[in-house]
Amino acid sequence: MFVREKVIKAILDSGENFMSGEQLSKKLGISRTAVWKHINALREEGYNIESVNKKGYRLAEKPDDILSSENIAYNLPTEFIGKKVIHLDTVGSTNDYAKEIGNKVSGGTLIISEQQTKGKGRLGRVWKSKSGDGIWMSLIIKPKIEPYKAPFLTLVAGASVVKALSNLGVEASIKWPNDIIVHNKKICGILTELSAEMERVNYVVIGIGINIKTIDFPDEIKEKATSLYKEGYKLSRVDIVRQFCIEFEKLYKGYILDGNKQDTLELCRKYSAIIGKQVYVIKNNKRELVKCIDINENGNLIVKEKNGEIQEIMSGEVSIRGVKGY
Ligand code: BTX
Structure with a gap:
């Protein structure tokens, strides 16, 4: 310390x-x-x-909105997640920063920045990250697993965010595989990146962006994006990060140490925004209307196509859009 x-x-x-x-x-x-x-x-x-x-x-007053190491790690009941926090004013992308230091820091280290100038979404997309508006963070973890088991960690992260928000009274749901939504709009996105050799993972970076205070979103996303403040939830960013660390560590340990996927899958199903509903699956600019049936043991989405055929969809290859709205 x-x-x-x-x-x-x-x-x-x-x-x-x-x-x-x-x-x-x-x-x-x-x-x-x-x-x-x-x-x-x-x-x-x-x-x-x-x-x-x-x-x-x-x-003089409880410093409940400063995302410093002291505030987040203070009496945090975890073993290693969030015990070390690097809090920056500004950075290109917390995921890129995490990848630069990934080999040098211990698993559980959290990088948080007030602002990102090159915040990243999936597949080269941009993640808007204005100063002080949200929680822009990347968690570095070092699981002793084979690389093919790493994508499931996106679900672990999504389940942890939604559980953390639910603990604080927010009604949020998961739009498989990596979005959290509130009132049908995107409040959080997750971007998992991996550093690995053929047989083993060096580290995994889980990037999480949660919109907290933004009221006016840029035109190109204002139809689909929202923030906690905009939806009437005035919560402390510190409380959200701490709850996330607690929930993530439980699910992460279960998965890595005991191979327990059930706890994560149960949360993903319970809080799913799409299971039982019709959605568009978008792949290579083509969209197809399907009904979501379940999320299976591998964390893949099971859907029923128009012709009645059942398909398994892997994360990473598609985007999902609701029939109405986002
Ligand atoms: P995604 O590719 O699923 O979503 C990106 C899309 O979401 C964009 O193309 C845009 O339409 C929309 N979008 C952009 N900014 C926002 C926003 N602030 N709120 C809602 N919608 C938005 C999701 O990728 C993964 C995002 C991860 C972001 C975190 S922040 C910390 C870490 N560092 C980093 O560079 N990325 C991650």
Whole structure:
């Protein structure tokens, strides 16, 4: 843990009580000048730290919207997911950043940026990521699995996002394989990337973009995109990330350590926006109306075609559109 994280942890731990500069300096083994410098830096980061003569420092209000390592990892009940957070102001794409450092950091590291200038969707598409408007994050994980087992992790991530949102009172659903929708519009997209050799995975980067505060979307996406604020949900970004880490770790461990796909599949089915419904499957610019029947053990979508034939569709190869709206 970095000294700055220790300073904020000590202040968070002391709750309503003040911590004097001297107490902090002794506790952390740094000079009082260093304490003062760290406090100022934390204030610049957005922490509202009150200081009272002869008493010391305490937090004036809970910093519930700063996506810092201290806030996210503070007393987070996970073993490794989200225990290390790299919080950036701006970056091209958090997925690209994660791939640059993937070999050097431990599994569970989370990269979060306030803004992305080259946010990526699937198949070279663009993901709009304005400053402060959302949660633009990439999780690096290092599962000891063969590469063919990695795509299922997109479903693990989708199930975790929807469960995390549901824990916080949001009615969201999953549009297989990688979109989360609220009131029929896209609130979150997931982009999984893999670094692997023939037989083993080096690391997987799971990129997640969740629209939180955007009210005005650019023309090209305003019909299909929405944000939590726009749908009336005023939630703390920190709470969402923490809930996601908790839910993801449960499903991830189940899948990687015990081969348990059922918990993820149950959530994907329970919160599915498309099972039992008619949708258009779009592949190579051709669209076909089908009925969604199920998601099978491999995480593939089972559909019934117009001629009654049952088909299995793999993620990655298609886009799905609802009959009405997105
Ligand atoms: P996708 O290819 O399924 O969706 C991309 C499409 O969604 C775009 O072509 C556009 O129509 C629409 N779109 C673009 N921006 C938004 C937005 N903010 N909200 C709703 N719809 C939008 C989905 O790809 C995967 C997105 C992953 C984004 C995360 S953010 C953190 C990480 N870093 C990074 O570069 N990508 C991931």
